[in-house]
Amino acid sequence: MDVFENIRTRAISGAFAHGEKLRAEVLRNDYGCSASTVREALLRLAALGLVEFQEQRGFRMPEYSEARQHDITQMRIMLETEGACRSMRYGGVAWESRLNAAHHKLSHIESRIAAMGPTEELAQLWMAAELEFHQTLLSACGSDLLIELHLQVYNRYRQIKAEYDHTFQHVASNIREHHAIVDAALSGDETAMRQRIFEHFERHLIPGRPVSVRVDALV
Amino acid sequence: MDVFENIRTRAISGAFAHGEKLRAEVLRNDYGCSASTVREALLRLAALGLVEFQEQRGFRMPEYSEARQHDITQMRIMLETEGACRSMRYGGVAWESRLNAAHHKLSHIESRIAAMGPTEELAQLWMAAELEFHQTLLSACGSDLLIELHLQVYNRYRQIKAEYDHTFQHVASNIREHHAIVDAALSGDETAMRQRIFEHFERHLIPGRPVSVRVDALV
DNA sequence: TGCATTAGAAATTTCGAGATTTCAAGGAAA
DNA sequence: TTTCCTTGAAATCTCGAAATTTCTAATGCA
The missing domain is CATH 1.20.120.530 (GntR ligand-binding domain-like)
Incomplete structure (x- = not known):
């Protein structure tokens, strides 16, 4: 299962709420992989603007406005x-x-x-x-x-x-x-x-x- | 030192040749960090189109055309x-x-x-x-x-x-x-x-x- | 009370080892 | 010769533990 692709789909289809925090340690349970693998996927999504990333503060969904x-x-x-x-x-x-x-x-x-x-x-x-x-x-x-x-x-x-x-x-x-x-x-x-x-x-x-x-x- | 920022600068200022292969194990020497950290930076650059990424085949600079x-x-x-x-x-x-x-x-x-x-x-x-x-x-x-x-x-x-x-x-x-x-x-x-x-x-x-x-x- | 400090907990990031996959060279069969 | 397979080496990817940083809330002081 492709973690990146799967999280991307969830991120654009409303599976996460606006502004929701995305913790690698939590998401890993959905995929049975390590937190590093999830982190990697989230970083790529952040580069595409689908997720927000702050150094040392993790990932969240963008706020609605x-x-x-x-x-x-x-x-x-x-x-x-x-x-x-x-x-x-x-x-x-x-x-x-x-x-x-x-x-x-x-x-x-x-x-x-x-x-x-x-x-x-x-x-x-x-x-x-x-x-x-x-x-x-x-x-x-x-x-x-x-x-x-x-x-x-x-x-x-x-x-x-x-x-x-x-x-x-x-x-x-x-x-x-x-x-x-x-x-x-x-x-x-x-x-x-x-x-x-x-x-x-x-x-x-x-x-x-x-x-x-x-x-x-x-x- | 911010590895991502540094590699990005090199990638847009001609430090790597068009089509050149970018190996995390090699680049790590320039930064004194682990290959995983370099890999993370390269994945982010790939999402921005500054580096090409193929699964299981690593990273290279885009070809010129x-x-x-x-x-x-x-x-x-x-x-x-x-x-x-x-x-x-x-x-x-x-x-x-x-x-x-x-x-x-x-x-x-x-x-x-x-x-x-x-x-x-x-x-x-x-x-x-x-x-x-x-x-x-x-x-x-x-x-x-x-x-x-x-x-x-x-x-x-x-x-x-x-x-x-x-x-x-x-x-x-x-x-x-x-x-x-x-x-x-x-x-x-x-x-x-x-x-x-x-x-x-x-x-x-x-x-x-x-x-x-x-x-x-x-x- | 209000504010600053700090200790503990929780989250994030880094790391190197081990598992997996690709690549390259040599050899066998057609 | 060409094609296919084998095999060892090299590169890539995954993982969980350890190091670092942020967050929380409780304490002390004014």
Whole structure:
């Protein structure tokens, strides 16, 4: 069992509370390994911003704050619009069909959640499919670094929204918004793509706080 | 002595060759600590992309490639234009004077290098002053995350350009370009700022390769 | 009471030995 | 010759104990 991978999953899916202390000596029991191995995993997570580390004071989960959520959301908007627009330019038909496939898988799961309510199993499937959809959106952008930084920001976003996600309040709007993004991709209209991505995230920004997003002639 | 910090500095200042293998058992001699401590530092560097890590196969420095340099440069342009423009909007006079101060310090060092040629000591001072200048440029952007990601990308940039930096071929143009950036900041013209930052990095892009940069009415 | 000190407990970090895995060279079979 | 296997050496990873630092709370003093 990969300790790093497993703790990472827990850290972005709400298994730990915001601000909770993470003690290697405690977590080791979950994995039957030594504290050093857990410590190693936590250090790597800290470098990725999923865990906070203070010398001689151990590890804790990041605290929640509206400002932090706004910041992370704005960065996701920036990286995803940039990546999606580049994919539109360079990706061609191959990318369009991959995006379609990823969207199909995701919307199937979202429909089931909308219809029969969230179960633990559906939530797991949704997490994976949502990530895959947004990664596919950027997959043809031609920049490994953009993709890597996006994954970092995506994970922090999931982490901060973990409890929110679990309720699936906005499945209906999510379905619409994901659909609108795919439409924009197929239409080849970059301005439309920027707007659709912005709209997808808009409700997670702090109203009134300045936002720096290029939307080009937002109506 | 902080092993992590020290190895990080070496990794971005050309002390290790591209693709070189980094063995904990070897590096421990430089620090008089155990291999585990070195290993811990290397894992953290790997999470930041400054070192590559393969399970059971240890650590090595990233290989050089033109494509990688282009990618990193493009991301620096993107993050720095965004951050600089936000600083222009939110930073006010306080930011302008901090930028002026940082620029003054940097250009003083660059002038000395231009005049009397590079020494090891001047190179060290330049590294610190250059980072401080570019960080000051973003310092009033209002986004901790943007600043954090920029530092990551900045470090990868320094790492890949380490030998190039050491020659100081372009001190003269650097002085001009840094000056132009400060001018744009004081003039409050965001379009000019985007252009000046692009020009500062232009020579490190692969000619002809598509670039996605918003420059707004580049003449 | 309020504040500083300090002793004990708890948590964090370092360490080197041992277990595991990969690498490299030589030899056998096709 | 080429490919596959064997084997010893080298490198990597894991572990729990020991050393260090921080935290807690009880004590003494003003």
